[in-house]
Amino acid sequence: MSEQRPRVLSGVQPTGALHLGNWLGAIRNWVALQDSHDTFFCVVDLHAITVPHDPARLAEDTLTTAALYLACGIDPGRSTVFVQSHVAAHSELCWLLNCVTPLNWLERMIQFKEKARKQGADVSAGLLDYPVLMAADILLYDADRVPVGEDQKQHLELARDIAQQRINARFAPRGADGEPLALLKVPEPLILGEGARVMSLTDGRSKMSKSDPNEASRITLLDTPELIVRKIKRAKTDPVMGLELGNPERPEADNLLGLYALLSGLGRERAVQECAAMGWGAFKPLLAEVVVEALRPIQQRYAELRRDPATLNAVLEAGRERASAVAEGTLARVRQALGFLRAR
Numbered sequence: 001m002s003e004q005r006p007r008v009l010s011g012v013q014p015t016g017a018l019h020l021g022n023w024l025g026a027i028r029n030w031v032a033l034q035d036s037h038d039t040f041f042c043v044v045d046l047h048a049i050t051v052p053h054d055p056a057r058l059a060e061d062t063l064t065t066a067a068l069y070l071a072c073g074i075d076p077g078r079s080t081v082f083v084q085s086h087v088a089a090h091s092e093l094c095w096l097l098n099c100v101t102p103l104n105w106l107e108r109m110i111q112f113k114e115k116a117r118k119q120g121a122d123v124s125a126g127l128l129d130y131p132v133l134m135a136a137d138i139l140l141y142d143a144d145r146v147p148v149g150e151d152q153k154q155h156l157e158l159a160r161d162i163a164q165q166r167i168n169a170r171f172a173p174r175g176a177d178g179e180p181l182a183l184l185k186v187p188e189p190l191i192l193g194e195g196a197r198v199m200s201l202t203d204g205r206s207k208m209s210k211s212d213p214n215e216a217s218r219i220t221l222l223d224t225p226e227l228i229v230r231k232i233k234r235a236k237t238d239p240v241m242g243l244e245l246g247n248p249e250r251p252e253a254d255n256l257l258g259l260y261a262l263l264s265g266l267g268r269e270r271a272v273q274e275c276a277a278m279g280w281g282a283f284k285p286l287l288a289e290v291v292v293e294a295l296r297p298i299q300q301r302y303a304e305l306r307r308d309p310a311t312l313n314a315v316l317e318a319g320r321e322r323a324s325a326v327a328e329g330t331l332a333r334v335r336q337a338l339g340f341l342r343a344r
């Protein structure tokens with residue numbers, strides 16, 4: 001029965017087309033979890049407005065992201081797929097958590113510091129608050145596990161600390177034996193080694209990112225085969241002959257051969273054997289081909305889904321209903337523990 005399965009929640013921001021990092025670090029792992037877990041996947045549109053955004057694109061990007069979840073193999077028959085802003089409890093729990101989260105916990109978040117540095121004077125309070133909203137997303141669903149890429153580890157630790165130290169330790173009701181009863185479930189991160197950190201095509205030392213102004217730095221799940229070939233052809237290389245994994249002096253070789261190992265299905269050992277003596281000129285077309293072939297079925301399913309907006313909207317509406325029912329229950333528990341007057 002799905003109720004007894006461990007619960008999973010995760011999400012991606014609808015900021016432009018998703019890239020290989022989002023797929024390999026997160027969504028691909030979600031697909032497998034559907035067999036063994038009670039899975040909730042949201043499109044985190046409230047997170048997408050923590051940096052300046054284009055209102056003319058937000059709704060469309062939200063639909064694109066939801067359609068890509070399904071195209072990648074998320075099955076709405078087994079998973080709850082929904083839009084974060086459709087469930088108002090996310091914003092409300094975020095506020096309640098804000099009031100118990102120390103400011104200095106947020107100021108030391110690496111992702112905040114990096115994004116704030118890039119943005120200069122125009123940093124919003126929402127950007128600082130981003131991880132608290134993320135904590136609310138997770139805690140509302142009593143998630144046991146949160147499958148994410150490596151870059152989200154610190155945010156997951158924050159969510160755990162907020163749940164444990166700031167809510168459960170202070171506000172959990174006591175049982176008959178005087179011991180606190182759990183109010184919020186403390187979630188575990190689920191970060192799988194391979195694909196957890198896909199690097200930029202133009203700099204093997206920085207991660208592939210939607211916010212990099214250089215589009216050549218990433219391959220999106222909707223790039224045409226021609227564009228994929230071109231981006232890989234131009235990807236940064238080094239002057240060394242032969243591909244290898246794990247050499248810190250050769251981050252581009254490690255990243256691109258790692259992608260090849262993963263997407264070809266060969267695995268790391270066999271990919272190394274195949275490419276150890278190969279020059280970049282021979283390797284790049286091979287990599288381009290496996291990327292194109294891996295994305296082809298996703299792109300086909302995506303095109304079908306976008307031709308049928310009624311079905312996609314129905315999936316999101318059913319998801320909203322299921323998600324709201326769970327989220328409202330948790331929110332009511334927290335409101336009561338914090339002492340709010342109940343509305344009549």
Ligand code: TYM
Pocket residue numbers: 009010011012013014020021022023024025026044047133134137138146147148149150151152155195196197198199207208209
């Ligand atoms: P976002 O949209 O920045 O990233 C979505 C997911 O993609 C992973 N990821 C990567 N994995 C490997 N290599 C990369 N280069 C790479 N870039 C991104 C991220 O780790 C993430 O898993 N804050 C979250 C969104 C979020 C969330 C949540 C996640 C909001 N609420 C609740 C889990 C649970 C984020 O990073 O979005």
